[in-house]
Amino acid sequence: MKNAEALIKKEVEFLSQYEIATAQIENNSEYWSSYTLSHGYPGIILFLNEYQKNFRINLDELIHKYILRIGEELERRIEGYSLFSGISGIAFSIDIVSDNSTHYQTILQKLDNYLIDFINRKMASINIEANPKKCDVVQGLAGVGRYLLNRVWANPKVVTSLIDIMKYFRDLHYSKNHWIISKENQFLNIDKERYSSGNINLGLAHGILGPFSLLALSKLKGIELNNHISLLSDITDYLFKSEFQNECGWLDRYDIAEMYYPSYAIRNGWCYGDTGVMNTIWLLGMAQKDEELIEKAKNIMIKIIRLNNDNLISPTFCHGLASHFTILNNVNRYFNIEEVNNYLNLILDKILSYYSSENQFMFHDIEIVNSQTRFKNKVGLLEGQIGILLSLLDYQNSQSNALEKSWKNMFLIS
Known part of the structure; x- marks a missing residue:
């Protein structure tokens, strides 16, 4: 772990040179998007906050500089409300670093009001249909709902909006087409051809695991619908359908x-794979106080670690080793x-x-596209250096509680 700690401290030293760091990152990080949680400064403030908690060093002044940089983006107007690339993501990161809701409450209340208004408008016009853009963690209501769950004690006004999101997921689950994503609502043209009758996405990033995890986490934190346990039992049975395996x-x-x-093996990272399924089953078991279900999650975890998982070729979070590492540790x-x-x-050793000191940002994001291995220089939390370093920090923090407010909440694993 000493090597990991040295890398973490090296990055903090770099980020402490604010003017140099922002210039290098903005000019050289691929897919950089300053205001987004997935690829921008919100991820950096989460990293700095996690570092100051772990090492008991006050970085509030430095974090504030990066928050002001995000504020510049807000003044230009942000498009969208999503967790990974919109207002929810900015609010999420500021809330996490707010020192248990003692700082930044004016801006957070303002962002909460934007989100409450957005959800009111959304619920007035939304169709009951499975569509990742509406439902998932990355772009949809599961991600927005996870931020709101973190805010229910600091700002009780958000509770109604969170309840509305959960009611939508309940109504969707019990609707005629339940979680079937139609041909028209597929992301890619190739999937529109491949899934002519539609499909059910079983992933955590874009599929049913996000809404299911939100419903479980809300119960664990005392925010629930009427007959919430019955709903959790039904979605658990749904997840265990034999045709999904x-x-x-x-x-x-x-x-x-x-x-x-698919002829390919599913990667056990965050987007898809048994790691996300296992984490969701564990949350559902905890929420229902179902020891048999919790035991099933444990058995899936043991099965995962006895595989070689060699198809995790990147150290990054989204589809790589960092998420595999963090979810199992969680x-x-x-x-x-x-x-x-x-x-x-x-x-840990593999990550x-x-x-390499030759890499511009310590690590590459690695993907195979058309049989070609591609190496990308990225800083952002989802696919870059910051996500890797956060996973190392999380592993180092043996006192971390899987259900506490933290950066990991954005992935709906806690």
């Missing part, structure tokens, strides 16, 4: 026509299984092996 585990997407089955803090702890040490 094969001999390897859960599919990433289930083809309604049952004509297309749940194993509850179980404390020695075999998992030993596996996590191996993954660190991707570091």
Whole structure:
């Protein structure tokens, strides 16, 4: 862990040179988007905040400089309300660094009011249909709802909006087409051809796991609908449908026509894979106080670590080792299984092996596109350096509570 700590401290030293750091990042980080939680300054303030908590060093003044930089973006007007690329993401990051809601309350109240107004308008016109842009963690209501859940004690006005989101998910679940994403609502043209009758997305980033996790987390934190436990029981049964699984585990997407089955192994990262399924099942078990369900989550975790997981070729969070590492660590803090702890040490070493002083931002985001391996220089939390360093910081913090307010909430794993 010493090597990891050295990298973390090196990045804090770099970010402390505010003018130099902002210039280098904005000019050289690929896919940089200053105001977004996924690819911008909100991720940086979360990293600095996590560092000051872990090492008990006051970085409030430095964090404030980066918040002012985000404020400049707000003054230009932000398009969208989503968690990963809109107002919810900015508010989420500022709320996390607000020192238990003692700072930045004026701006947070203002952003909350924007979101309340947005949800009121959305609910007045929204159709009951599964559409990732409306429902998921990244762009949709699951992500917005997770921010609101963090705000219910500081600003009780948001509770009604959170309840409205959960009611929408309940109504969607019990609707005729439930979580089926139609051909027209597929992201990609190739998926419109592939899933002519539609599909059910079983991932955490864009699929059913986001809404299911929000419903479980809300129950754990005391915000619930009428018959909430019954709803949690029904969505649990739904998740365990046999057609959603094969001999390897859960599919990433289930083809309604049952004509297309992926030939590839699903990567056990954040977007898709049994890691996200396992974390969601654990949350559902905790929310229902169902020991049998919690035990199932444990067994899935053990199954995951006994695979080689060699298709996780990038150290980054979205689809790589950092999320694999963080999700397993998140749940194993509850179980404390020695075999998992030993596996996590191996993954830590593997992540660190991707570091090079020659890399512009310590690590590359690595993807294979058309059989070509591509290396990207990214800083942002979702696909870049900051997400990796946050996962290392989280591992270092043995006192972290899986259900506390933290940067990990943005991924609906806590």
